[in-house]
Amino acid sequence: MYSNGDMFWSRVGLLLAVLGFMCVLPVWTVHPSGGLCVSLETLREKLSSSLRRRYMKQNFPINYTVKVRYEEVFRLHNISRLQQEEGVLTSDLQDLWLMVNQEVVKKVLRVLPERHPTRHRYLTELEKLFRMFQQNYDAEVKKDTDEERELPVRIQNIWDRLSDRDYKGWRSVTPKSLLDNCYRTMHCLFQQQCFRDQEGEYDYCSILHWRKGKREIYHSTTQQPTTQTLPTQEPQPT
Secondary structure: OOOHHHHHHHHHHHHHHHHHHHHHHHHHHHOOOHHHHHHHHHHHHHOOHHHHHHHHHHOOOOOOOEEEEHHHOOOHHHHHHHHOOOOOOHHHHHHHHHHHHHHHHHHHHHHOOOOOHHHHHHHHHHHHHHHHHHHHHHHHOHHHOOOOOOOOHHHHHHHHHHOOOOOOOEEEEOHHHHHHHHHHHHHHHOOOOOOOOOOOOOOOOOHHHHHHHHOOOOOOOOOOOOOOOOOOOOOOOO
16 A cells, blocks of 8 residues: 555656656657757758858868869759659758768868868868768668669769769869858758758748848859969968
């Protein structure tokens, strides 16, 4: 037989357990893909506006550009157009996003001197975070993909051009613009899984969203890459 005191504390314990469950329930609801969203949130922090500006703009000569494939300039309007194609899945676009941006980071790393601050203080770590995200992505998203499914023609053509050794559609783009694209398209493609807005206020796939509040507007250049030498030491504060 339980005493009145035992029954009281038993009920208190049960109430605390219920309250604890209710506290963590919203987290499960917002982020059903736990590991995926945690790794994506870490990427988002590393791709913050202040870090992109410091390491991908201020540490480079003015108007410095790198050569990338046209398909690697992956912007919101590219997503919008591809979504209109018959048979294109969100996972198809997420696959492209991951591959394109991993390659973009590698291309910028290739042009940096070994002692350049952006290399060892930013991009090397960013490259590791992409690999960590890919592990979670493969485990939580790719495992449900039909390996025998034939990709839509438009998507397959993009993959073919990304691996074409005789490619001729090169573009010259500023390093910061490439990561600006990465940041915005990441929010668009993973909004439903990890960046859901409970009040429906934000549409990360809308270009207008990124123009509100004087947000940075995408800018790229089609000029030939500059021949300026990259600094090997971080600029001293003035």
